[in-house]
Amino acid sequence: MKILAILLLAPLVAVAEIQYITIPGEGWHLALNTPPLTNTEAKSRGRIFRYLASSVETGVTVSVNTETQGSSSNAECRDKYWSKQQANPMLVKGSETVFEDDTAYYSTYRSEGVYEGQPFKTANAHAYIARNGICADVHVSHWPYTEESESMVADIVTSIAVVD
DSSP states (O other): HEEEEEEEESSOOOOEEEEEEEEETTTEEEEEEEEEOEEEEEETTTTEEEEEEEEEEOOOEEEEEEEEEEEEEEHHHHHHHHHHHHHHHBTTTTEEEEEEOSSOOEEEEEEEEEEEEEEEEEEEEEEEEEEEEEEEEEEEEEOOOOOHHHHHHHHHHTTTTOOO
């Protein structure tokens, strides 16, 4: 009986699924492995695109923001967005890691602070992708913070593939 009670109280493990995010009017998509995302919103105006998806069940949020500035390379794209992120007072200085591969430049970090009187801690990861005159910042966060949060968000952003 104790085992059944423990199993009922244990959180459900979310199975990853491939999410496809179309960059409107650009002829390419992003494919990434995420837990199921249940709430989505997308807006575009010209070449500017804003996408937000989340799951209250898993605590994962994915956003995509595109700009035409900083679009000549992944490094330039990262520099454009990362400079804005550095000004965030919630970013835990010293928690940042930066790495790259053929797909993107990546950064991970923790955020901590107080929101509406409640303390919070989140794990964050970004992929910065420049393609065809577009700079895309893919941001993944997980809240509430657990021991697995940092590896979870890093695994999601490094799963990204650009699909024509």
